[in-house]
Amino acid sequence: MKQALIKRCSFLLFTLMSVLSYAQTTNSQGTVTVTGTVTDNSGGVMPGVNVTEKSTKNTVTTDFNGQYQIKVKAGGTLVFSFIGMKKKELPLSGRTVVDAKLEEDSNQLENIVVVGYASQKKSHLTGSVVTAKMSEISDLPVGDLGTALQGRVLGVGVSGGSTRPGAKSNLTIRQPYSLAKDGGNLNPLYVIDGVLQIDAQGLNDSTLFDNLDASEVESISFLKDAAAAIYGARSAQGVVLVTTKRGTKGDPKFTYSGSYGINDKTYQTKTLNAFEFGKYVNIMNGPNGYNQPITDPQYFFSDDELEYFKTLKNTYLDDEWKPSFNLRQNLNVSGGTDKATYFAGVSYYKQNGNLSTLDYEKWNFRAGTDIKLSSNWKAGIQLSGFYSDQTKTFNKIGGEVEENDYNKLLMHVPYIPNYVNGLPMELPNNNDGNQRYHYNEIKRLNNLAETTATTMTINMYTEYKFPFVKGLMARGAYARTMGSGRGTQVGTGYTLYQFTGLGTNGHIYNDDITTPPLRSKFYDNGNRLYFSNTTNLSQQYNLNFSYDRTFGKHSVSGLFAIERSEATSNNEVVFKSNVLEGTNGQFNTATGPIDGSTTKSESGSLSYVGRVNYAYDDKYLAEFLFRSDASTKFAPENYWGNFYSASVGWVMSKEDFFKSSVIDFLKVRYSVGLLGKDDTKAWLWRQRYTFQGYKGGVFGGNSDLTNGWKMEASPNPDATWSDELKMNFGVDARFLNNRLSVTAESYYNVGTNLLLNKTGNLPFTIGGTVAAQNYGSVDTYGYELSVGWSDKIGKDTSYGIDLRFGWSGDKVIKGDFNDEDILKPWNPKPGYSSDNGVWGYDYIGMFKTQEDINAYVSKYNITSVFGTAVANLKPGMLYYSDVRGAYLGNGKFAAPDGIIDVNDQVQLASKANTQYSIGTTLRFAYKSFSLNTVVNASFGNGWSDIGSQARKSLKTKIPQIVDNTVSIWNDIYDPTVNPNGSMPNPAFESINSVASKFWEVDSFRIACRNITLSYALPEGALKALKMNSCKFNLVALNPFNLYNPYSFQEANGSYLDYPTLRTISLGLNLGF
Helix, strand or coil, X not given: CHHHHHHHHHHHHHHHHCCHHHHCCCCCCCEEEEEEEEECCCCCECCCCEEEECCCCCEEECCCCCEEEEEEECCCEEEEECCCECCEEEECCCCCECCEECCECCCCCCCEEEECCEEEEHHHCCCCEEECCHHHHCCCCCCCHHHHHXXXXXXXXXXXXXXXXXXXXXXXXXXCCCCCCCCCCCCCEXXXXXXXXXCCCCCEXXXXXXXXXXXXXXXXXXXXXXXXXXXXXXXXXXXXXXEECCCCCEEEEEEEEEEEEEEEECCCCCECCHHHHHHHHHHHHCCCCCCCCCCCCCCCCCHHXXXXXXXXXXXHHHHHCCCEEEEEEEEEEEEECCCEEEEEEEEEEEEECCCCCCEXXXXXXXXXXXXXXXXXXXXXXXXXXXXXXXXXXXXXXXXXXXXXXHHHHHCCCXXXXXXXXXXXXXXXXXXXXXXXXXXXXXXHCCCEEEEEEEEEEEEEEEEEECCCCCCEEEEEEEEEEEEXXXXXXXXXXXXXXXXXXXXXXXXXXXXXXXXXXXXXXXXXXEEEEEEEEXXXXXXXXXXXXXXXXXXXXXXXXXXXXXXXXXXXXXXXXXXXXXXXXXXXXXXXXXXXCEEEEEEEEEEEEEEEEEEEEEEECCCEEEEEEEEEEEECCCCHHHCEEEEEEEEEEEEHHHCCCCCCCCEEEEEEEEEEEEEEECCCCCCCCCCCEEEECCCCCCCCCCCCCCCEEEECCECCCCCCCEEEEEEEEEEEEEECCCCEEEEEEEEEEEEEEEEECCCCCCCCCXXXXXXXXXXXXXXXXXXXXXXXXXXXXXXXXXXXXXEXXXXXXXXXXXXXXXXXXXXXXXXXXXXXXXXXXXXEECEEEECCCHXXXXXHHHHHCCCEECCEEHHHCCCCCEEECXXXXXXXXXXXXXXXXXXXXXXXXXXXXXXXXXXXXXXXXXXXXXXXXXXXXXXXXXXCCCCEECCHHHHCCCCCCHHHCCCCCEHHHHCECECCCECCCCECCHHHHHHHCCCEHHHXXXXXXXXXXXXXXXXXXXXXXXXXXXXXXXXXXXXXXXXXXXXXXXXXXXXXXXXXXXXXXXXXXXEEEEEX
């Protein structure tokens, strides 16, 4: 498969290079070769500037170092042009070296931004659209674009990535939500080269975006407000617009970029060593804990065993973990003339695992050409695709959980070896299935799950400019994406052995054991060979007519489009059990029966789109758009949903009355639009029945089981589109000769008729499921602020800083609430935020002595604490305030009654999640050196604590303890053994582990996401090497945390999960 893909890439590259004979023209008669460097008004070099011989079509572009070379007629004139800069003409006047300095055209700000179905001048934008700076992320050593974007785009959240090989990140835009059950996701809509990414379930799909390489992407824009209505039903959660690279006029240009990086964990969770583990158990079971019989060996470790434990090292994870590498390689070529341009590229990415059972690699290719068939007729085709191969540990024992390999090694009971005398062991008298997980045996048996995926996309278009109506153009496009995936699982089984331990209490296990095993038992790790084949096909047809004209000071543009898309997915699964050890993964090495299943999904949509834009004198701006979508998730009479948007803008700085030596540009804008969602399952508008083999009724006698039919969810034929009204107000400004830029935005979204499965008031005794209905109502709101400063010191030094700040909130007007539950203060309620804060108990202190207990009981007249009578309160327990008495109904409580229970909850934090986030990008350049770094922080009102999993106590019987715990438990208070201890006794988990201020940690986080240090070879060296560009990059990804509130785990995520990886990478970029 992989070899076939490489052959395809090579063939495509060869084919597209062959257009050179058509695209390239030369004329050496009476010409001279001119070279030079193009800089901006601050002296910085400018790549990508068009250098054209005046009155001809002879054009080249400057390279990464702002340099160019062009053959022109002697005595000619060069024209230098670049988006956002003033055009400049320079006659040769006998020169062969012509340098140009371009000035920013601050009156026009002609930066082009990709929006729905078109592009616009940045100065004409009336919606909330933000773009990523591809130049800052293209050299990052990551396997997906989302990870590279983390912390760099205002209003865009990125989670995940930078962990397991092949792990992808998740993007969200401005507080997405869905109240429906199983009917939607929180993904934004991804649009790649005009193609909407929708899967066969009708859901927004990130697969192609996740597998793009930065080297093939020209730009990424994010639509955050009502401007997204141009994409209709799928866009309520924002839109990610991706434009890939295409050919540019000029001689063939080859670019290569490569990097090699080392990956290692940023932080490893700290756990108890064997000695600390033994002390924990002894204190927990001792007289001040569970008070178990001291002579019973199943509850205590003896002194000689504890001494032996001091010699053990908890290195189960360290023995398997090793630094891994990632490798990234890219090769692109582009060129052409006015007649035809071409682009082709191929990339390769590989990341091996820090655990030997993990691996990932990916190939990408993209090739395309745009051909001018006549003066007003153009066509193009682009082929692209990827191949990926991901290998994981196959974990069936202990549950098919991806994280089992890492967290079982991390939390391995520290006194239990993996092997005794070469035999894999398990604890005697242990019946917990999780304890049977044995990573080393799974690795030895090569029990792996492998997933390969291959996708190819064909995207073609043709566009025609009508000669009889200036500005009118028709465009037709067709895109077809064909994908296939193959998943395999090899699961066998292994035998574990129980031994009689050494030591006084029999808890020492090592190779000194001479007695034979007590027992051996075989455990299945799936014990099957499993194959899953998936094929996907999606097609999209577009026909649109656009008009764009300028009449004096009036600029008018419009768009009308028809869009149709279809997607199907087929999956076939087959498996065979009773696998032989040493299997080659094929069915001839398994003896069990063959079983399997098949599924199929389909989705489709039809849409009509219209948009009109108007600008007067580049000062007064307006946009109106309409889209109508059909969704087969609803009954036929409710198929269609209509979506609207209107936005206006005013460039105040262009007014005659606006005179300022400080403010260079000032624009205010406002947008409002109605969007919608169809986030419910398909076919819930009609009653459905599913076949049930051998589950039918048997009435009398002993006849065989019959087949039957199961009634699915109760239908709702009246379900229809939900509504979301989005409003956004923004201000864009530049100051101090465009050195300071500010963008401020405030948004308010009103969601009504939201689809949800309303079951809040149904008794638990009612079974079955119900379809979603249009009932919910949610408001979301927030503000965003972006501030940038860019300046130059002298000729050789430049610097800049960008600050991005955001805050968001919501209010649930109508939701799936229970009428009685909402009366209790700790439950969410209508009219308030979905984030009801964190509720727990008012922590007073920890009992150290009986006197502490007596004083507490006397002061608060305590009779019981979480069901524990006063007589059973002990030192080592946490204690809390008595806030309320019994619940009286109707939201009222009795006075404090001396009983600590659920009615005594208080609000520990007004919000469970931090409300504020800030991102910073720092830039610095000196001559050929440049530095770029991103730092992110979150803070404000949120709650953070030692999680409930870390607060859990270990089981009381030693043979039943299957996991270790975190290092905070190495200092348990005990009046006798450890009178200065700071942690409560884990024997009293029901009292101690409830949420309270005792467990709180600071919610503030700050981390450096990446640092890039680059060096570009100077012009003299490039000329000597006959290269256009050469740059070296040293990149650190996730290099360090500036503040981590935890003492035992990394700042974000679960302490049990695969850690965030730190990558140190060295890269090289070349241009020819």
